[in-house]
Amino acid sequence: MSKRRRKKRGEKHGVNESWLLPYSDLMTLLLALFIVLFSTSMMDAEKFQQMSQVFNGIFLGGTGQIDYQNPVENDDHSKDNPNAGETSEQENENQEEEPILDLEEQKELEEIQAKINSYIKENKFNNRFATSLTGEGLLLTIRDNVLFESGKAEVREEDEITARELAKFLEMDPPRNIIISGHTDNVPIQNAHFSSNWELSVMRAINFMKILLEDKNLDPRWFSAKGFGEYQPVGDNSTAAGRAQNRRVEVLILPRVKSEEK
Template identity: 55%
Template sequence: MARRKKLKHHEEHIDESWLIPYADLLTLLLALFIVLFASSSVDANKFQQMSNVFNQIFSGGTGVMDYPAPVPKASSSSTDKEEKTAETLKKADGKGSFGQQEQKELGEIQDRVNQYIQKKQLTDKIGTNLTEEGLLLTIRDNVLFESGSAEVREIHKGISKEISELLVMDPPRNIVISGHTDNVPIQTYQFSSNWDLSVMRAVNFMKIMLENGKLDPEWFSATGFGEFKPITSNDSATGKSKNRRVEILIKPRTPLE
């Protein structure tokens, strides 16, 4: 019986040259997705840095896998600049947020107003505070208005006019008058909400101020915030009383440094 010849299986060589461009394509796609994901939550400065890395990848420079993070660390000069800006903005009392000359001038205005407050014995009704936005004068609403009314009391119109004299400045400054209420709802034939009441109180108070011919209406504006910017809790009668107020914001002339 003839011996059967064993069949020899010859392994065919598989061409794997296609893996190289395929791997390059996957690497580029990975780089693209990393950049798109990271750029959705970074600032413009970091986005520019990531853009540079992306350009290097496509131009044959440093590969994406050479970086432990999507972008290199920011330079020390950039970090120092960001920290300096943040430190300026975080100043609690607002002093130093604008130029020294401007701070001095607003301080002089504040001193003048405080002298008036003490002379008229209004320390429990009018207050001043130098903030990041400028010099803020706060007037309790019971000094100017009856409950639920936007008309300035006749007996207190004199105080309004005296305050207007304190706002005469050369050169003039932008002045914003804002009305604020507590959170007790109001709905009358005049006012459908606290917003309406606060706006009209600010406007009516501003009109009396502008009866002073030394003041230019061009520099004035009025707004109302209703109950939405309280300075304390509305859980007590005392808190509600403090939140009902009119504010006069005297803005600085120089921008934030």
Template identity: 55%
Template sequence: MARKKKKKHHDEHMDESWLIPYADLMTLLLALFIVLFAMSSVDAVKFQQLSKAFNDIFTSGTGVMDFSSPMETNGRSDSQNETMIQSKGEVRKALGEKDYKELSAMQERVNEYIEKSDIKDKLGTSLTGEGLMISIRDNVLFGSGSADVLPRDRQVAKEIAALLVMDPPRSIVISGHTDNVPISNSQFNSNWDLSVMRAVNFMKVVLENPALSPEWFSAKGYGEFKPIASNKTAEGKSKNRRVEILITPRTQLNK
């Protein structure tokens, strides 16, 4: 009896057209991970500040137009930079409505002086929950390694003093800051010493204004320990060498 030939069953040809969109999808995912990795190398501090700002906008009802613009600081901080970014809503809440309005008006006066004197690269302002900050680059007031206010800049110090006349008065804190380059000479053993004396000597010039009382003022020196920029570049070091004037909320005057 003849054997029946078994039919060979050939595997059906598998449709591989699905591999093309799959490969495209994998390529897109790879590109996405590359982008996410690149974003992760962005300055972590600035990313956190930006994240906080957006969170405040979407959770507290603060409008986008209420968010403080870097232009309003007149070049103070990349900061402050370098400093915690706060929305106008946060600052208003921290200061209280009355203090916020008064300090905002004072900031406008100082900014007008900066514009008129064309010294935006030397002075800047920022309004935070701690009060109104006026930052002055050290090359405006002092020579390298010196704590004596330059004769050519005494007039600038006096004009700033006139802007600090308020009725009723506020507590004002003047602080000195340096970069991280060590100093050791016949006058100063450290950057701390230099920063303290710069704050004190600037305050003395300010207090030559008879309308200002010493009881409203205090002086501090932070040396290199409160930078607003990186000390790895000459530009950053220049920003860190500064004198700051903090005009506090009126409620702190009697504390």
């Protein structure tokens, strides 16, 4: 009898191993998490976000989100170019911000550009006028010495005819929004008329626009003027040639789609 009782008591003190199953599952998940965290050093942002969503569902029931800052670049690439990630982000932003013309708009603006280019060639204005077609529209650039005396905002009387001839190219049916902008170099100006390059650039744009609007076929409601002073240079202000490029008036012909929306 005593042996049987001792045997039964021994059976009661046996080890229960049922806890091993959830423990092994937990360890497997933790191991997977460490592997994912380690691999993010060589994983792009998109894949990381996808993986984070999967583990959010596992650990948080889909109610939270892993905070993602910026995965570490490949070691070799980072050493060669520590600013590579920053440059790539800037390029992506520029690509996103750059608008794209639809085919119909591009064709119409190209026709206008061809007429202006023909006028430039006939009058030998190649070194003083330039046109370019961008996502924003058709841009006509005019060097300041074509229209103005140095440090002055009034269009020279002998050059008013040039402004009036350009106005003919802006006659469109239906009309488009047109922005006239003035730009200067970074050489400080302070005379009896202007205390800053900003003021000079604004008044040059306005005075040029006034002459354009002497054309009765142009509706002033579609025109606006801006002055950027020295703050949007296209050339190097440390050189005479660069400063000459920066002193300019620009005429931007916007796509008709934008005009109608406004």
